[in-house]
Amino acid sequence: MSESLASSDLPVLKVLLVDDQPFNLQIAQRVVAKTSALVQTAEGGLAAIELARKTSFDLILMDIQMPDLDGFTASKEIRSFDAKVQIYIMSGDVPTEEILNSEAVNGYIMKPLRPQALLSLLTDISSK
Template structure:
């Protein structure tokens, strides 16, 4: 029986080239976490801040896989994927995997209709991310049809639970201590800025996007109660926007719900920061 030589023992010039993956994500924190996970698995990860940057990068070719956030400024992930699928040659057939905190059936269908191949849930689960990445890197031919699997929704926050200890424990396994401290500090700084914008924002579309991003980053870093409140605020904003003239929303209390949820965000952010410190994280 012929034994294969492990790649790590092969001469440098005979080792397989690392896969080149484009991470399209507007949150620097999520960029840092995903690229760190991919690098640990031996992949070469590059980043784009929005869908427009992704399309421009993909035009040059050379990517084996694209991980695509959905809600981004400048150009969202669905629009970017439709444009990618119009590119000629291999660039238009690169597998695109959605990274999304929206996990219901309607969102799954939207991803598939846009030309995406699969999706992974946010907060990012290391095992699911790497399993999905490996599946599409092995897919042959590169234009294999989409094989969307179930995308489990995030668990609801337990009453009174500020931090999700399991998420923090997983982050401690995925990242070294110094990097984990750095990303938590950046999360705290980014959250303070975002909370200030949420408190002042009058445009409901922008407020929806800010709540969506806060939901994603808070979930990624285990701020469970804050994540749940941001999710509720995002849903309330979407409900208010669904009323074309806004009058019905005022009558049925949607506007009041938005304001009540908005008012609670700073307290929950403060609770999360205090809980990190109490747990020994120097944020």
């Protein structure tokens, strides 16, 4: 796979990265910057909900554990007003069956983030 996924054949994705740890946001932003995606960040579940109400995103990468509102609860709230957005939980642990079987999320990505896995996800979503 090339260093950059920017391609006129793929639509530009609008991505929201949600994590309460600035370092994790920086890592994810560096990976996503290798694509033509437009990226916004939020440092918690409440901020993510607020941004998702104002902007239509193609993909939300949501940390599962945040102090203000956990990522699963935030995902369920976002799903209540946006059925189309792809929401992927980011976690260092394997998500529970409740999360994996929930209609609120489309999948999960293990932390620490692996650049190749994230790039593959972005490619998959942009080609749909």
